[in-house]
Amino acid sequence: MSKFDAHLRGRLRRLGARDLTSAAVGPDEGVDPARSERIEIIVRFTGDLSDLVDVGFLSMTVAEPGRERFHIVPGSIPVDRLDDLAGVEHVVSISDPEPYRPLLDFSIPEIRADLLHSGSPTRKGQGVVIGIIDSGIDWRHRDFVGFDDRTSRITALWDQLLKPEAGETAGPGGVGVTYDQHALDQAVQGVVPVNSLDRGTVRDTEDEHSKGHGTHVAGIAAGDGSSAGCCHGPDTYVGVAPRASLVMVRSDLGQARVIAGIDFILAQAAGRPVVINMSFGNTLGPHDGTGDMEEHINSVVLAQPGRAVVVAAGNSGDVKTQPCHVAATVAGNDSVDVAFTTVDGIRGRAFVDVWYARAGQLTVSLTCPDGTVIGPATHGNDVGPSPANPGAAAASQAMVTLTSAINDVLGRDNQHLVRIGKPTKGSVPAGSWKLTLANPTGTPVAFHAWTSPFEFVNFLPPVEPPDAKIRGSADSTVGSPGTAAQAITVANHASRTGCCDLWPSTDIEPSSSRGPLVRDAAANPKPNIAAPGLLITAANADAANLPGKCCDCCPDACCTLYVDKTGTSMAAPHVTGAIALMLEEKHDLTRAQILKFLSDSARAAPAPADPNTWGAGKLDVKGAVDAIRAAGGGGGGGGGGGGGPAPVLPAYAGPPPAGAHRRSPIPGGFLELRGQLAALPDGERLAAVASRHFSEVRRLINTNRRVAAMWHRARGPALLHRLFAAETHRCCIAVGSAERRYFERFVGQLELYGSPRLRAAIALDGPALFAVLLGAPAMSS
Numbered sequence: 001m002s003k004f005d006a007h008l009r010g011r012l013r014r015l016g017a018r019d020l021t022s023a024a025v026g027p028d029e030g031v032d033p034a035r036s037e038r039i040e041i042i043v044r045f046t047g048d049l050s051d052l053v054d055v056g057f058l059s060m061t062v063a064e065p066g067r068e069r070f071h072i073v074p075g076s077i078p079v080d081r082l083d084d085l086a087g088v089e090h091v092v093s094i095s096d097p098e099p100y101r102p103l104l105d106f107s108i109p110e111i112r113a114d115l116l117h118s119g120s121p122t123r124k125g126q127g128v129v130i131g132i133i134d135s136g137i138d139w140r141h142r143d144f145v146g147f148d149d150r151t152s153r154i155t156a157l158w159d160q161l162l163k164p165e166a167g168e169t170a171g172p173g174g175v176g177v178t179y180d181q182h183a184l185d186q187a188v189q190g191v192v193p194v195n196s197l198d199r200g201t202v203r204d205t206e207d208e209h210s211k212g213h214g215t216h217v218a219g220i221a222a223g224d225g226s227s228a229g230c231c232h233g234p235d236t237y238v239g240v241a242p243r244a245s246l247v248m249v250r251s252d253l254g255q256a257r258v259i260a261g262i263d264f265i266l267a268q269a270a271g272r273p274v275v276i277n278m279s280f281g282n283t284l285g286p287h288d289g290t291g292d293m294e295e296h297i298n299s300v301v302l303a304q305p306g307r308a309v310v311v312a313a314g315n316s317g318d319v320k321t322q323p324c325h326v327a328a329t330v331a332g333n334d335s336v337d338v339a340f341t342t343v344d345g346i347r348g349r350a351f352v353d354v355w356y357a358r359a360g361q362l363t364v365s366l367t368c369p370d371g372t373v374i375g376p377a378t379h380g381n382d383v384g385p386s387p388a389n390p391g392a393a394a395a396s397q398a399m400v401t402l403t404s405a406i407n408d409v410l411g412r413d414n415q416h417l418v419r420i421g422k423p424t425k426g427s428v429p430a431g432s433w434k435l436t437l438a439n440p441t442g443t444p445v446a447f448h449a450w451t452s453p454f455e456f457v458n459f460l461p462p463v464e465p466p467d468a469k470i471r472g473s474a475d476s477t478v479g480s481p482g483t484a485a486q487a488i489t490v491a492n493h494a495s496r497t498g499c500c501d502l503w504p505s506t507d508i509e510p511s512s513s514r515g516p517l518v519r520d521a522a523a524n525p526k527p528n529i530a531a532p533g534l535l536i537t538a539a540n541a542d543a544a545n546l547p548g549k550c551c552d553c554c555p556d557a558c559c560t561l562y563v564d565k566t567g568t569s570m571a572a573p574h575v576t577g578a579i580a581l582m583l584e585e586k587h588d589l590t591r592a593q594i595l596k597f598l599s600d601s602a603r604a605a606p607a608p609a610d611p612n613t614w615g616a617g618k619l620d621v622k623g624a625v626d627a628i629r630a631a632g633g634g635g636g637g638g639g640g641g642g643g644g645p646a647p648v649l650p651a652y653a654g655p656p657p658a659g660a661h662r663r664s665p666i667p668g669g670f671l672e673l674r675g676q677l678a679a680l681p682d683g684e685r686l687a688a689v690a691s692r693h694f695s696e697v698r699r700l701i702n703t704n705r706r707v708a709a710m711w712h713r714a715r716g717p718a719l720l721h722r723l724f725a726a727e728t729h730r731c732c733i734a735v736g737s738a739e740r741r742y743f744e745r746f747v748g749q750l751e752l753y754g755s756p757r758l759r760a761a762i763a764l765d766g767p768a769l770f771a772v773l774l775g776a777p778a779m780s781s
Contacts, residue, residue, distance in 0.1 A: 002086075002405075003086045003091060003092070003093050003094050003409075004082070004086065004093075004094050004095075004096075005093065005094070005095040005096065005097070005405060006403040006404070006405045006415055006417040007095065007096045007097055007098060007403075007417065008041065008082075008094060008095060008096035009382065009403050009405075010382070010384075010401040010403040010417065010419055011039075011096055012079075012082070013382060013384065013385060013401055013403070014385050014399065014401060014421070015079065037078065037079055038058075038076040038077060038078050038079075039076060039077065039078075039079055039096065040060075040074065040075070040076045040096075040254055040256040040257070041074070041075065041076070041077060041082075041094050041095060041096050041256060042072065042073070042074050042094070042095045042096075042097065042255060042256050042259065042292040043057065043072070043073055043074075043075065043085070043091060043093070043094055043095075044070040044071065044072050044091070044092040044093045044094075044095075044292065044295075045070065045071050045073070045088070045090050045091045045092060046069070046070060046071065046090045046092065047088075047089075047090030048090075049071070049073065051088050051090070052073075052075075052085065052088060052091070055077075055081055055084040055085050055087075055088065056077050056078055056081040056084070056085070057075050057076075057077045057081075057085060058075050058076050058077070058173055058174070059073050059074070059075040059173055060074055060075050060076065060171075060172050060173025060174075060175050060256065060257070060260045061073060061074055061075070061172055061173065061259060061260040061263045061264075070092055070295065072259065072292050072295055072296045072299065073259075074255070074256030074257065074259040074260050075173060075256065076173070076256075082094065092409055092410075093292075093409060093410070095255075095292055097255045097284070097285070097291070097292065097293075098255075098282055098284050098351070098452065099252060099253045099254045099255065099282075100253040100254075100255065100258065100280040100281055100282050100480075100481075101253065101280055101281070101282055101453065102134065102135055102213040102214075102253070102279065102280050102569060110532050111240070111531060111532065111574055111578060111618075111619045111620060111621050111622075113240045113577070113578065113581065113621050113622070114238075115622045116581055116621065116622055116625055117238070117242070123581040123584050123585060123625060124241060124242050124243035124244075124581070124584070125222065125240075125241025125242065125243045125244030125577065125580035125581055125584055126243040126244070126584055127272065127273070127584055127587075128241065128244045128245070128272065128273045128274070128275070128580040128583045128584050129155070129244065129245050129246075129247055129265070129268070129269040129272050129273065129274040129275075130218075130221050130222050130241060130244045130245070130246055130247070130274075130275055130276075130277065130576060130577070130580055131246075131247045131248075131249070131262075131265030131266075131268075131269070131274055131275070131276040131277070132214060132217060132218050132221065132246065132247075132248055132249070132276070132277045132573075132576075133249040133251055133253075133258055133261040133262070133265070133276070133277070133278055133280075134213055134214030134217050134218075134248075134249075134250070134251070134277075134279060134280070135211075135212075135213045135214040135250065135251075135253075136159070136161075136214045136215070136248070136250035136541070137154065137157070137214050137215050137218050137246075137248045137250070137541070138212070138215045138539070138540075138541035139152060139154055139157065139184060139187065139188070139248075140187075140188075141215065141219075141223075141227070141539050141540075141541070141561070142224075142226050142227045142561075143218075143219050143223035143224050143225060143226060143227065143237075143239070143539045144218065144222075144223070144224075144246065144539075145188055145226075147224075147226070149188070150185065150188060150189050151181075151185050151188065152181065152184035152185055152187070152188045153222070153224070153244075153245060153246055154184050154245075154246045154247070154248055155180075155181050155184075155245045155246065155247055155268065156178065156179070156180055156181065156247045156248070156264075156268040157178065157179045157184065157247075157248045157249075157250070158171050158172075158176060158177075158178045158179075158248070158249045158250070158261065158264050159171075159176050159177050159178075159179070159250040160175050160176035160249065160250060160251045160252065160257050160260075160261070161176060161250060161251070161252060162176050162177040163176075163177075164176075164177050165177075171264075172260055172263075172264060173260065175257065175260070176250075178264075212539075212540050212541035212563065213279070213565075213569065214248070214250065214541075215539050215540065215541035216536075216538045216539060216540065216541075216563065216565050216570070217277060217279045217538075217569060217570070217572075217573045218239075218246060218248070218539065218573070219237070219239055219538030219539025219562075220239055220240065220536055220538045220570060220573035220574060220577065221239055221240055221241060221244075221277055221573035221574075221576045221577040221580070222239045222240070222241050222242060222244045222246055222577060222580070223237065223238065223239035223242065223538055223539045224238060224239065224242040224243075225237045225238035225239065225242065227561045227562070237537050237538060237539070237562045239538065239573075239577055240573070240574055240576075240577020240578055240580070240581065240621070241576075241577040241578075241580035241581055241584075244577070244580045245272075247264075247265045247268045247269065247274075249261035249264060249265065253280050255292065255293050258278070258293065258481075259292070259293060259296050262276060262296065262297070262300060262309070263300070266300060266307070272306070273306035273307070273580075273583035273584075273587045273588075273589075274306065274307055274308075274583075275307070275308040275309070275310060275576050275579045275580055275583065276308070276309045276310065276576075277310050277572055277573050277576040278309065278310065278311045278312065278481060278487075278572070279311075279312045279567075279568070279569035279570075279572045279573065280312065280569070281311065281312060281314050281479045281480055281481060281482055282452055282479055282480060283314070283316050283324050283325075283353075283450045283451065283452045283453075283454050283477070283479045284351060284353045284450060284452050284479070284480070285353065285479065285480045285483075286355050286412050286413060286415070286518070286519075287355070287448065287450070287476055287478070287479065287480075287483055287517055287518045288412065288413075288483065288517050288518050288519040288520065289483040289484055289485050289517060289520070289524050290410055290411075290412055291480045291481070291483070293480055293481040293484070294480060294481055294483055294484035294485070294487070295484075297309050297311075297481060297484040297486055297487050298484055298485055298486040301486040301487075301591050302486050302591070303590060304590070304591075305587075305588035305589065305590050306583060306587050306588050306589065307590075307591065308488060308579050308583075308591050308594050309484070309486065309487050309488070309591075310487070310488045310489075310490060310572050310573075310575050310576040310579065311481050311482040311484065311487040311488070311489050311490070311572060312482065312489075312490055312492075312567070312568035312569050312571065312572040313478045313482050313489050313490055313491045313492070313512060313513040313514075313526065313527040313568045313571075314477060314478055314479045314482060314512075314513035314568055315492075315511040315512065315513065315567045315568055315569075316454040316477045316479065316511070316513050317474045317477050317510065317511055317512050317513045317514050318474075318510040318511045319461060319462060319472045319473060319474040320461050320462070320510070321461070321510075322454050322455055322458055322511075323458050323459045323460065323461050323462070323471065323472020323473070324450055324451045324452070324454035324457070324458065324459065324472065324477065325448065325449070325450050325451075325459070325472060325473050325474070325475070325476055325477050326338060326448070326449050326459050326470050326471065326472055326473060327446070327447070327448045327449075327473055327475070327476070328446075328447065328470045329444050329445065329446045329447070330362060330437050330438070330439040330444065330445045330447065331439065331444050332439060332441060332442035332443050332444055333439060333440070333441070333442055334438075334439055335436055335437060335438035335439065336436070336437050336470060337434050337435070337436050337470070338352075338434070338435040338436075338437065338449060338459065338470050339432060339433070339434050339435075339459070339460050339469065339470075340352060340432075340433050340434075340435065340451060340457060340458060340459050340460075341430075341431065341432050341433065341457070341458055342369075342420075342428055342429065342430050342431065342433065342456060342457050343430055343456045344427070344430035345427050345430075346422070346427050346428040346430075346453070346456045346457075347422070347427065348422055348453070349419060349420060349421055349422055349428070350419075350420040350428045350451075350452070350453070350456070350457045351417065351418060351419055351420070351451065351452040351457070352417075352418040352435060352449055352450070352451055352457070353415070353417055353418070353449065353450050353451075353452070354415065354416040354417070354418070354435070354437070354447055354448075354449040355412075355413045355414070355415050355447065355448050355449070355518070356413060356414050356415075356416075356437075356445050356446065356447035356448075357413060357414070357445050357446050357447070358407075358408075358411070358412070358413050358414055359443075360414070360439070360441065360443060360444075360445030360446075361379040361414075361439065361440055361441050361445065362379060362414070362416065362437050362438065362439060362445055362447065363375075363376045363377065363378045363379060363437070363438045363439075363440060364376060364377050364402060364404075364416040364418070364435060364436070364437055364438075365377070365435075365436045365438075366388075366400060366402065366418060366433065366434070366435055366436075367433065367434040367435075367436065368388040368389065368400075368429065368433060369388075369389075369429050369430070369431030369432055369433060370388075370389055370391065370429070372387070372388060372389065372390060374386045374388065374400050374402065375402055375436075376436075376438070377402035377403075377404055377416065378404075378440075379404065379406060379414070379440075380404050380406040380407075381404055382401070382402060382403045382404060383401070383402040384399065384400050384401040384402055385399035385400060385401045385421070386399065386400055386401075387399055387400070388400050388420060388429055389429050392423075393425075395423060395424040395425040395426075396423045396424075396425050396426045397423055398420055398421055398422065398423050398428050398429055399420075399421040399423075400418070400419065400420050400421070401417075401418075401419045401421070402416065402417070402418055402419075403416075403417045403419070404416050404417075405417070413518075413519075416437075418435065435449070448476060448518055450477075450479075458472070459471065459472040460472060474514045475514055475515070475516065475612065476514070476515065476516060476517065476518050477513040477514050478513045478514065478515050478517070478526045478527060479513065482513070482526060482527070483517055483524070483526060485523075485524045486591055488528050488529065488575060488579070488591070488594070488595055488598070489526045489527040489528050489615070490527060490528070490529060490530065490531050490568060490571045490572040490574075490575045490615075491508060491512045491513070491527040491529070491530040491531075491568060491571065491613065491614060491615060492508070492509045492511070492512040492530065492531070492532075492533030492534070492566075492567060492568040492570070492571040493507065493508050493509060493512070493530045493531070493532060493533065493534075493571070493605070493614075493618060494507055494508075494509055494532075494534040507606055508530065508605070508613050508614060509533060509534055509566075511567070511568075512527075512530075512533070512568055512571075512613070513527070513568065514527075514612050514613050515527060515611075515612035515613075516612050525611060525612075525615070526612075526615070527613075527614070527615040528595060528598070528599070528615040528616065529575060529598050529599065529602055529614075529615040529616050529617065529618075529619055530571065530605065530614050530615055530617065530618055530619065531571040531572070531574035531575050531578075531618070531619040532570075532571060532574060532619075533566060533567055533568055533569070533570040533571030533574075534566050534570075535564045535565075535566055535699075536564065536565060536566070536570040537562050537563070537564050538562060538563070538565070538570075539561070539562060539563075540561055540562055540563035564698075564699055574619060575598070575619055577621075578598070578619060578621035578624065579594055579598075581621055581625060582594060582597065582598075582621070582624055582625055582628060585625050585628050585629065586628050589628075597624040597627045597628055598616065598619065598624050599615075599616035599617075600616075600624075600627060601620050601623030601624040601626070601627050602615075602616040602617030602618055602619065602620055602623075603617055603618040603619075603620050603623075604617050604618070605617045605618060693757070693758050693761055696754060696755060696758055697750060697754075697758070700749075700750060700753055700754060701716070704749070704753055706749050706753075707746065707749045707750065707753060710742055710743075710745045710746035710748075710749050711746050713742035713745075713746075714740075714742035714743035714745075714746045716743075716746070747762060747766065750762060751763075
């Protein structure tokens with residue numbers, strides 16, 4: 001029985017570092033063939049860490065002692081010492097899992113956090129640490145700067161992707177760079193040039209490829225909303241816990257580094273209540289909560305007061321457009337075909353991960369788009385690497401590896417992992433593939449399979465009426481680390497997204513991943529709760545956030561300070577911030593207590609409210625905090641009433657300005673507009689159309705220069721200002737012939753760049769809507 005997991009064994013076959021096969025090693029991406037090259041791994045063991053160190057293992061974590069049957073430690077080791085590591089008797093497993101992938105103005109009232117911000121006593125997360133592991137953070141953003149403009153609300157930052165420069169502090173295990181409160185305060189004050197490499201400088205920690213994911217997540221959980229723009233005042237886009245302290249880990253989301261990041265955050269919390277947000281995941285693995293990451297989360301949270309880990313459920317639930325999961329049974333002495341497709345231009349690797357009953361046997365073979373057949377790989381045996389397109393030039397060949405893991409020491413099901421590597425030149429071949437699973441025994445064998453990346457590798461979608469083919473299922477799509485028993489896993493539901501969104505959907509978002517887990521689902525139900533995740537407006541990472549760099553052309557989210565994003569990645573930090581408010585109320589809540597208060601107070605989901613889709617229902621943090629008070633918790637702010645000892649608080653610059661975090665009612669102009677539309681024939685439907693497409697139009701204005709130019713020339717911002725004025729008694733605005741022409745051009749740009757639904761709505765209902773808005777006869781589109 002090998003101690004190496006299927007990913008690591010496949011990697012070693014491609015490296016040729018072990019004499020596992022005589023097959024030629026093909027080209028692969030990002031692999032250094034040098035046997036002395038260090039690779040990052042995760043080790044489970046039961047004895048002394050020094051035994052691992054003696055064979056060349058370097059830990060990258062400040063891990064606490066394990067509370068489960070295994071210690072789980074991330075680190076690195078030279079490739080040629082892996083056999084020595086496996087030879088340590090008490091080493092149980094060594095894994096090289098795939099990295100994870102990154103998966104407010106109206107959502108805050110939706111979860112009723114605004115009532116806690118303005119209540120008595122207020123609850124804004126004071127004294128609680130929110131830890132975020134993600135793509136980074138734009139630490140310059142005012143949402144993360146104290147009210148004195150001289151202190152950072154980020155008390156510690158570990159950038160795992162930087163290499164230490166002179167004067168900088170290396171991170172745990174020599175990985176990356178760490179910055180403490182003093183260094184971050186200096187950077188905020190501009191003591192040194194922000195982008196230089198001088199001593200004391202905090203370098204930019206959001207790269208252009210991350211699209212500001214970590215900054216946005218941090219803004220939802222803890223942004224203070226202090227930035228104002230040309231179309232909104234300060235305190236508009238306030239996060240859930242705007243007074244919480246932040247500890248950030250910028251990561252490439254390799255699982256070893258994420259485990260180390262968890263331990264770093266816990267160490268920085270130094271006994272204070274802490275909640276960690278993980279808005280990432282993947283669709284690979286057993287989907288039963290037994291992975292290294294899941295077990296580590298369980299270890300650091302189980303029965304530990306004042307700690308919680310919140311995880312996004314994932315965005316792989318839309319079985320109609322991106323089916324990534326199938327489940328079926330192979331009859332005895334029979335075989336089944338599982339078809340899947342790959343799109344053109346996949347930038348990385350592609351996977352199909354098959355898990356089948358532990359007592360059964362399956363043989364797998366792969367038919368490639370050009371008809372090449374790879375395999376079969378029998379039960380417990382590996383094949384490859386072999387080219388999927390042998391007729392292509394060597395540099396354009398995609399190498400396929402089939403690896404099998406059986407009789408796992410952790411009691412998991414058996415596995416066949418299909419990995420299609422990215423060629424040196426070009427991408428994974430696009431087209432139709434076929435996975436053939438054969439059962440050589442007389443006993444039926446049930447199996448599940450998942451694809452990755454699910455956006456680009458898809459099984460067949462369901463059809464009506466059903467046919468005999470194996471097709472996608474939305475069930476069991478909650479992935480790692482959301483399957484951890486001690487994580488609080490969050491689904492994504494729709495909610496109001498803008499002032500014009502007066503008839504919002506409140507249903508689950510189709511992409512939100514579903515349960516149940518494939519094993520022990522009753523004991524570990526997922527997801528646990530749902531929160532808003534559709535078009536959430538929160539902090540945006542951008543160089544324009546620097547003082548004096550504000551642009552003057554953005555019509556809505558001025559200075560690019562805030563941006564809309566969608567997904568369970570946005571739903572999870574709503575729950576993270578909510579738990580921070582709960583821990584402020586009572587510092588020593590356990591995970592079990594937190595989940596009970598969240599579940600008992602959750603608002604009912606629309607029928608049919610399937611718990612495998614919704615968990616307990618919709619997040620209501622006001623209800624949760626009220627339940628804590630009713631149970632006699634309370635006393636968080638002053639340390640009395642059962643709240644535990646008052647936490648040690650970081651230095652803070654003082655209270656926010658008077659009137660901070662006020663909420664505005666629906667603007668009077670929009671109410672007037674709704675009344676005028678309702679008075680028209682078919683007016684209710686027209687109003688719903690305007691509400692439905694408002695967010696897409698706003699997004700096009702904010703992201704497309706041509707759309708924005710026509711919007712400004714048509715005096716669009718003036719129209720919005722008029723509509724936002726509460727004293728307005730008519731919703732139309734008089735415009736001249738030039739502005740009207742530009743407005744028609746603006747509509748033309750919307751038709752050019754908008755979605756098919758938006759184009760259809762403009763063609764059908766645009767003239768009537770524009771007549772009401774512009775106070776003129778219906779324009780032609």
